[in-house]
Amino acid sequence: MNRLLHTYLCLVLVSVCAVCVAPPAVRGQGSEVVIVDTRSAFRKTDILLNEFDVLSGGRKAVAGADLVASVLANDLLLSGLCRTGAGDAPADSFDFQYTIEGRVEGPLMDARTSGEESPLTVSLDLLTYPGRQLLLGKRYRPERDQQRIMAHHFANEVLAMVTGQQGICLTRIAFSRGTGDRRDLYVVDYDGEGLLRVTANRTLNLCPAWSPDNGEIAFTSYHHGQQGLYSLDTATGKVRRIIAQAGLNLGADWRPDGRELLVSLSETGNPEIYRIDPLGKVIKRLTVSRAIEISPSWSPGGGELVFTSDRTGTPQLYIIDKDGSGRRRLTFEGRYNDSGVWSPRGDRLAYATRIRNLTRLVLIKPTGEDRRIVTDVSWGNCEDPSWAPDARHLVFASDRTGVFKLYVYDVVEESFRQLTYGDDPDITPAWSH
Amino acid sequence: MKRMQQKGILALALLIMVLMVATGCSKKHEVNTEPPVPEETVPAEVIPPTPTPEETATPDANAIDYKALQPQEYGVHDVFFAFDKYDLDDQALATLARDARILKEAGVMILISGHCDERGTVEYNLALGEKRARAVRDYLASLGVPEGKMLITSYGENKPFVRGHNEEAWAQNRRAHFENP
Numbered sequence: 183m184n185r186l187l188h189t190y191l192c193l194v195l196v197s198v199c200a201v202c203v204a205p206p207a208v209r210g211q212g213s214e215v216v217i218v219d220t221r222s223a224f225r226k227t228d229i230l231l232n233e234f235d236v237l238s239g240g241r242k243a244v245a246g247a248d249l250v251a252s253v254l255a256n257d258l259l260l261s262g263l264c265r266t267g268a269g270d271a272p273a274d275s276f277d278f279q280y281t282i283e284g285r286v287e288g289p290l291m292d293a294r295t296s297g298e299e300s301p302l303t304v305s306l307d308l309l310t311y312p313g314r315q316l317l318l319g320k321r322y323r324p325e326r327d328q329q330r331i332m333a334h335h336f337a338n339e340v341l342a343m344v345t346g347q348q349g350i351c352l353t354r355i356a357f358s359r360g361t362g363d364r365r366d367l368y369v370v371d372y373d374g375e376g377l378l379r380v381t382a383n384r385t386l387n388l389c390p391a392w393s394p395d396n397g398e399i400a401f402t403s404y405h406h407g408q409q410g411l412y413s414l415d416t417a418t419g420k421v422r423r424i425i426a427q428a429g430l431n432l433g434a435d436w437r438p439d440g441r442e443l444l445v446s447l448s449e450t451g452n453p454e455i456y457r458i459d460p461l462g463k464v465i466k467r468l469t470v471s472r473a474i475e476i477s478p479s480w481s482p483g484g485g486e487l488v489f490t491s492d493r494t495g496t497p498q499l500y501i502i503d504k505d506g507s508g509r510r511r512l513t514f515e516g517r518y519n520d521s522g523v524w525s526p527r528g529d530r531l532a533y534a535t536r537i538r539n540l541t542r543l544v545l546i547k548p549t550g551e552d553r554r555i556v557t558d559v560s561w562g563n564c565e566d567p568s569w570a571p572d573a574r575h576l577v578f579a580s581d582r583t584g585v586f587k588l589y590v591y592d593v594v595e596e597s598f599r600q601l602t603y604g605d606d607p608d609i610t611p612a613w614s615h
Numbered sequence: 616m617k618r619m620q621q622k623g624i625l626a627l628a629l630l631i632m633v634l635m636v637a638t639g640c641s642k643k644h645e646v647n648t649e650p651p652v653p654e655e656t657v658p659a660e661v662i663p664p665t666p667t668p669e670e671t672a673t674p675d676a677n678a679i680d681y682k683a684l685q686p687q688e689y690g691v692h693d694v695f696f697a698f699d700k701y702d703l704d705d706q707a708l709a710t711l712a713r714d715a716r717i718l719k720e721a722g723v724m725i726l727i728s729g730h731c732d733e734r735g736t737v738e739y740n741l742a743l744g745e746k747r748a749r750a751v752r753d754y755l756a757s758l759g760v761p762e763g764k765m766l767i768t769s770y771g772e773n774k775p776f777v778r779g780h781n782e783e784a785w786a787q788n789r790r791a792h793f794e795n796p
Contacts, residue, residue, distance in 0.1 A: 363774045386773055388737065407726050407768045407796060409741075430745050430769065433738050446742070451749065453742045474742040490739065497739055518699075520736040534736055541736065565736050610737055 239288010257337035356390035425462035444478035468506035527573035686793035701746035715758035726796040732785035744769030
């Protein structure tokens, strides 16, 4: 597991970057199609994905080329920003502005004698269409288990070049899987591949939270029945204790600069919101009340936070400044609102509300305006939304099939896709940065 | 609950076996005495001296090994809560009054875990479960159970006692549970 997580982080070192040409004129052209976050202005970029040339290497090279091409095509589709000429749309409905070409060369012959399999060489180019002006050229030498990551890497480069937006193709989702008090943390690629279990301590592990550099995952676990906040090093797999006060040690959220976390602690007799440093030292207590105060989430700039309080008798969302002042109530509709999370763009929040015994997903502006229920009753209970760094996709848990599994919601297209499968419940997902 | 019932059944079975052995012996007695006396020795007199040194030793009530038992097995019972509530109702108060008497006598370390039904969010239920456990601990402390002997934790909705998506199951799952730490 450690090795695989590490592979992820080291990908850039493995790839051999070649040319990168981007004439200013074309950059301008690219910025014309940047998607504005309103549906009326919504338009996709069409990219023609040609079949890759396999120059040598036989079956292994063909398999590698197929894998890279399919991962890349899927990435471009999942971004919501592009079409690739595949799918249901009629051929004449596409207006290709770009094309991607690939060449794959097989393992070197001398590798056989050394007993090791040398990697494929994959060259990928992004060109204008039909002009065939080179915008981006990359040459990779991925090991077999890095081919997927390599394709994600190139997809991010393409999205940045074509749409001007940071892709989420290398992001992952951490979550809790299991039943009863045996739930482990898992990590899965944003496209549902590469599932990996990252804890194995025979207890309850919940509520993962990625540090801003994805180097650590803070989570709540139990030791001899007592709750504590722990941190998993994603490079080494080592777990350290952040804080384990008597009572709750729950709901961690890293500040965008990584220097602090929000957490709710109840040592004083009541769950309250605190700011702590990554070593567990309390910096500041932000709430004082006899109510339950939980689920803190930073605003993107770290200047404010949203949290849940039941001080009025029902759980509602509130926003306060980072010093605890300026409290204002965000939600007034519904008798049960929790799990507020601020979009990375800051223009809205997602949270969970209960309507007639079902927990539903809701979007709202930080001003309290534009409240929009996202999931209808066919989605059953929907809990624990977490934003992707593109501020467009949300992951959440739904029990629509009878067991909680993870789903991704596209805020712009208002579409859903299932992320995880299997019989065990998956809960408390967290999207990496 | 289940374990308690099993224990009860076991005890009952044991009792019946002991009774059967006892009556069996007396029957043997009769059988032995009935036939015309071949010898002078009366078996009834031979049997009594050997038994019961062990039997008299067991019913020593003061020697309960509390640590080897689950709290429910020595009479400490869980308490239940209303939906989304963590205050103690009259029934809970009555249960806890009995629990307190036994816990004071037992003097053992105990873990009180708070639980919720499946409705609601994971985090809020963890907080709610903690409130429930804390309410129980505070009330027991007010009745004289040493605070240092009570640990609390919350499992929220994660450790249901009864599976099911109806009020019957939910009511069973909204509880503060006593266990050994």
